[in-house]
Amino acid sequence: QQQVKQSPQSLIVQKGGIPIINCAYENTAFDYFPWYQQFPGKGPALLIAIRPDVSEKKEGRFTISFNKSAKQFSLHIMDSQPGDSATYFCAASKAYKYIFGTGTRLKVLA
């Protein structure tokens, strides 16, 4: 009940493509869903986050789509660039506790 399942494990797209990363959770008590971007050897950086009272949130080229009934949410990266190549983690949170997905390694080809 505490798991967050993330897919795919890895993803390769061409520059300008729209990679989509999906996450699914089980516990309906979660009320905050952030996405983090992590470059090799660095700490994760908060990218964008959503609460379950909205179905979509956009910040720059990054969009979260949220489906409360299906208990799923996804990250879309518009017009992807080689600099977006990183590992992306979703998480589901209630109060202090974050449950992270296992990560998606994204490579954007030039």
Add this chain to the structure above:
Amino acid sequence: SQTIHQWPATLVQPVGSPLSLECTVEGTSNPNLYWYRQAAGRGLQLLFYSVGIGQISSEVPQNLSASRPQDRQFILSSKKLLLSDSGFYLCAWSAGTSNYNEQFFGPGTRLTVL
């Protein structure tokens, strides 16, 4: 603005040796503090969290312990390291009064136990 520091950045230790990793936060008061471990190619596992000085909660029984001697200082320790303690250790903070509990991560410490 807030800044989170971790040191050392990398550490190689023999099995059975002690460990002390330090995390400090600047630019905020009364933060919630967290220690995570990230195994190679995997997600982040919460080890400890703290909502105040001397208040530590453990999420996973293990060979490690945490302490919070000052408001913005969080220390991860071990008396005797195991091979399985190798990994990338991340400290994070969140505002104690935030409703959204955004967590911000430090740069991490890469620990290799040989």
